[in-house]
Amino acid sequence: MDSERRMLLRHGALLLLVSALLGLVVASPAPNPGKWMAAHVSGLLTGVLLIAFGGLWSELRLAPATRTRALRLGLIAAWVGLTMNVYSAVVNLPGPGTEPGRQPDAAWQAMVLYVGLLVVVPSTLGSFFLVWKGLK
Numbered sequence: 001m002d003s004e005r006r007m008l009l010r011h012g013a014l015l016l017l018v019s020a021l022l023g024l025v026v027a028s029p030a031p032n033p034g035k036w037m038a039a040h041v042s043g044l045l046t047g048v049l050l051i052a053f054g055g056l057w058s059e060l061r062l063a064p065a066t067r068t069r070a071l072r073l074g075l076i077a078a079w080v081g082l083t084m085n086v087y088s089a090v091v092n093l094p095g096p097g098t099e100p101g102r103q104p105d106a107a108w109q110a111m112v113l114y115v116g117l118l119v120v121v122p123s124t125l126g127s128f129f130l131v132w133k134g135l136k
Helices: 002-027 033-059 064-091 107-134
Strands: none
Touching: 002 033, 002 064, 033 064, 033 107, 064 107
């Protein structure tokens, strides 16, 4: 259990580092600064979330296989989510909050996003549920 806790803390710290580096992109005259800012802030929050998971990991009362599943789902959600945010900034993918009504420049760009969402949303919800369940 301690190695899992340390893994969550390490990944959280690495996500913070990568997100801080994304902040350099935001500070430079890069295209789509709003989307880079979203990737930067989202990565920072996800890093803090992983560190919080690591902090409460020893309090979880889950079977070893379920605990491993929660760990994997959390890490998958974190890294795929950051990757999808960077992808959205690189290809200037419109979103409902950033550019409502605008269609993507190419249909394949939206398909990549949908595949990413099919990974991120269930893995995020699954990890949150398992951690919540383990805190009984």
